[in-house]
Amino acid sequence: MKVALVTGASSGIGESTALELHKAGYTVYAAARRVQRMEGLAAQGIRVLAMDVTNDESMVEGVKKIIAETGRIDVLVNNAGYGSYGAVEDVPLDEAKYQFEVNVFGLARLVQLVAPHMREQRSGRIVNVSSIGGRIYEPLGAWYHSTKFAVEGLSDSLRLELKPFGIDVVVIQPGGIKTEWGGIAVENMQKTSGGGAYKEQVRQLSGLFSQAERGSEPKVIADVIVKAAQARRPRTRYAAGFGARPILFARRVLSDRAFDAMFLGALRRFA
């Protein structure tokens, strides 16, 4: 029996991933802060862990419990994350640091806790949920994009470090997905920058994010994560969901200035 740990499993992509891994036959541990939101998963036989990825003790205890109960861990899906939006000028640095705590350091700490067990098994797969935002950029999204660019770089280094031990590292780059993410990001940017010099940009980006609400279902990403977990030779990156491939293609072929112009044009169109 293969064992998987999925963070951010109380909602959206993480919840769907826990379900799909369970259906694929894994013993799944679903982790998040809002344990009551995972009752539906528990009812289906998924094991639920109270875990805050900014709280070291909760991560240490969670991994200890998995090892005590199953003796192994085969797949770690680092998915917990949120979008801290607002102008760089306005976002308090404590909030910027918290954004890194959740999206980067929480992920890295779980790698530290899980990798020794995977090394001992001489197998394992770490799936890090980045974003197309790990390759592109938006105004008012500087801290979110910084964290996802960091996840991209960290994952590449980690892939090389863990290769000799039979452990693979895969990056997932979702496009627009219908989850709680967009509402939280809009709320953050409106609270932080909605009333000042950047209010017009906030209005425009909020308009664009409302379009993103027409995005793909979380299952689209969950299915890709299951594929990444099971493939004998996984790709290093999987881009999926609304707009992901065309947007990444545009980023690859356009100059910075041309991409700027394309993005600002889209902002004006959706405002």
Ligand SMILES: NC(=O)c1ccc[n+]([C@@H]2O[C@H](COP(=O)([O-])OP(=O)(O)OC[C@H]3O[C@@H](n4cnc5c(N)ncnc54)[C@H](OP(=O)(O)O)[C@@H]3O)[C@@H](O)[C@H]2O)c1
């Ligand atoms: N939705 C999109 O369009 C999109 C696009 C690209 C990338 N992504 C990425 O996909 C991942 C999942 O997001 P989602 O779209 O599924 O959003 P979501 O519905 O808001 O779910 C986010 C999950 O992260 C958890 N989380 C947040 N802060 C946490 C913390 N401190 N400790 C533990 N868990 C925490 C939440 O659980 P609790 O609050 O219960 O802890 C929740 O389960 C994120 O990394 C996000 O950046 C999303």
